[in-house]
Amino acid sequence: MREIPTQAIVDAVRDAAIRANIELGADVVEALQRAAEYEESDVGKDILAKLLENAGIARDEKIPICQDTGVAVLFVELGQSVSLTGDLIQALEEGIREGYQEGFLRKSVCDPFTRENTGDNTPIIVHLNLVPGDRLRIWVVPKGGGSENMSRLFMLPPAAGWPGIKEKIVQTVADAGPNPCPPTIIGVGIGGNFEQSAILAKKSLLRTLGTPNPDARLARMEEELLTAINRTGVGPQGLGGRVTSLAVHILTMPCHIASLPLAVNIQCHASRHVEIVL
Amino acid sequence: MDTECHLTTPLSVGDVESLRAGDRVTITGIVYTARDAAHRRLLELIDAGTELPIPIEGQVIYYVGPSPAPPGRVIGSAGPTTSYRMDPFAPRLLELGLRGMIGKGKRSKEVIEAMVRYKGVYMAAIGGAGALMAKAVKAARVVAYEELGPEAIRELKVERLPVVVVNDTLGNDLYQEGQEKYRMADG
Numbered sequence: 001m002r003e004i005p006t007q008a009i010v011d012a013v014r015d016a017a018i019r020a021n022i023e024l025g026a027d028v029v030e031a032l033q034r035a036a037e038y039e040e041s042d043v044g045k046d047i048l049a050k051l052l053e054n055a056g057i058a059r060d061e062k063i064p065i066c067q068d069t070g071v072a073v074l075f076v077e078l079g080q081s082v083s084l085t086g087d088l089i090q091a092l093e094e095g096i097r098e099g100y101q102e103g104f105l106r107k108s109v110c111d112p113f114t115r116e117n118t119g120d121n122t123p124i125i126v127h128l129n130l131v132p133g134d135r136l137r138i139w140v141v142p143k144g145g146g147s148e149n150m151s152r153l154f155m156l157p158p159a160a161g162w163p164g165i166k167e168k169i170v171q172t173v174a175d176a177g178p179n180p181c182p183p184t185i186i187g188v189g190i191g192g193n194f195e196q197s198a199i200l201a202k203k204s205l206l207r208t209l210g211t212p213n214p215d216a217r218l219a220r221m222e223e224e225l226l227t228a229i230n231r232t233g234v235g236p237q238g239l240g241g242r243v244t245s246l247a248v249h250i251l252t253m254p255c256h257i258a259s260l261p262l263a264v265n266i267q268c269h270a271s272r273h274v275e276i277v278l
Numbered sequence: 279m280d281t282e283c284h285l286t287t288p289l290s291v292g293d294v295e296s297l298r299a300g301d302r303v304t305i306t307g308i309v310y311t312a313r314d315a316a317h318r319r320l321l322e323l324i325d326a327g328t329e330l331p332i333p334i335e336g337q338v339i340y341y342v343g344p345s346p347a348p349p350g351r352v353i354g355s356a357g358p359t360t361s362y363r364m365d366p367f368a369p370r371l372l373e374l375g376l377r378g379m380i381g382k383g384k385r386s387k388e389v390i391e392a393m394v395r396y397k398g399v400y401m402a403a404i405g406g407a408g409a410l411m412a413k414a415v416k417a418a419r420v421v422a423y424e425e426l427g428p429e430a431i432r433e434l435k436v437e438r439l440p441v442v443v444v445n446d447t448l449g450n451d452l453y454q455e456g457q458e459k460y461r462m463a464d465g
Contacts (some may be wrong), residue, residue: 035419061409117429149360
């Protein structure tokens with residue numbers, strides 16, 4: 001057994017939450033730069049240039065890339081040989097609480113009915129899996145409301161097949177238009193069940209932009225979807241252009257013989273996630 | 279079009295009638311921030327005939343919930359939130375003389391019609407460019423609903439806040455025009 005002290009978890013999550021909101025990942029910056037070269041619309045090119053300028057300001061002046069510093073989503077892989085000295089979930093929450101306070105990040109969590117702000121950006125959303133080994137891996141994924149609100153889940157009939165899947169994904173992106181702050185990254189989860197498809201869709205967003213799907217069949221699907229999405233003409237900030245999305249990522253798993261669950265989790269261009277390994 | 283139109287608040291009917299979808303504009307002067315909850319409260323006051331905490335006639339509302347201001351700064355990041363959430367409330371404010379709304383994302387048919395009827399415009403700031411947008415904010419103070427935290431009504435003093443006109447007083451829609459121009463068949 002390998003002991004991981006609770007304080008180490010709090011500290012790492014706190015630092016990751018701040019870093020995720022201030023430093024746009026290199027893969028996202030590169031994807032935006034590539035998009036600026038590919039984009040044909042002058043307005044679109046200008047927007048992409050401003051997004052890159054914004055990322056530079058955020059990094060240099062240490063203020064959030066976007067004021068919506070999001071709900072804290074954490075993917076956690078807990079090694080079975082890890083011995084914890086305290087409550088894991090509380091440690092993760094405390095890390096977020098501290099990070100959002102000390103990093104001057106926005107508190108964006110409220111009661112769903114009264115809309116009263118909880119004041120500290122908790123509770124957090126944790127997807128926890130037990131894995132072999134003695135490491136604790138945490139991905140801190142601040143997720144904003146705009147893109148999340150444009151995300152959709154469909155329980156398709158199996159007969160819909162690939163054409164039905166493609167139609168729903170492209171429709172979702174087209175209907176969303178400017179709202180999720182294009183250029184977007186489209187996370188797709190196919191299979192599993194109602195809730196698992198959504199988790200797969202969000203998890204697919206963690207893959208480094210520009211790296212291909214290791215499954216050749218899925219890689220082809222991702223490319224086909226990206227081409228179709230970019231033919232909608234929505235463009236950067238929905239003002240028209242060739243680059244509506246930077247990438248489509250797909251994760252799948254087997255599902256019920258009577259079901260074809262499809263989840264489309266839209267990620268805005270401020271794609272923020274930081275990985276911690278303890 | 280490289281020319282920019284520089285406007286100073288409060289805006290007159292003439293100011294907004296001269297704007298067209300696609301015009302690049304900078305806003306200087308006072309703008310008020312308000313999101314869903316603040317809009318709901320404003321409308322409740324209007325229905326009750328009670329005085330509002332902010333003027334409406336001639337004003338511009340920026341849909342934003344800024345991140346907290348670090349020491350030495352007047353505001354944190356301050357980019358736009360998605361405007362459709364304020365669609366249920368906007369027509370009543372336009373009727374009272376609200377001249378400009380700044381946000382991002384499309385507006386409903388009812389809001390676009392109200393802009394034509396009551397002479398208002400909707401302008402988009404760049405979503406997700408919160409650090410860049412914040413540079414145009416020179417002062418900020420909460421003027422109502424402090425308990426709403428990021429969703430309070432703030433009075434911002436802005437200098438050349440860069441926006442683009444999406445919906446004008448003729449009912450034009452830049453989102454529609456832009457997408458039409460670049461849509462490829464069977465996309």
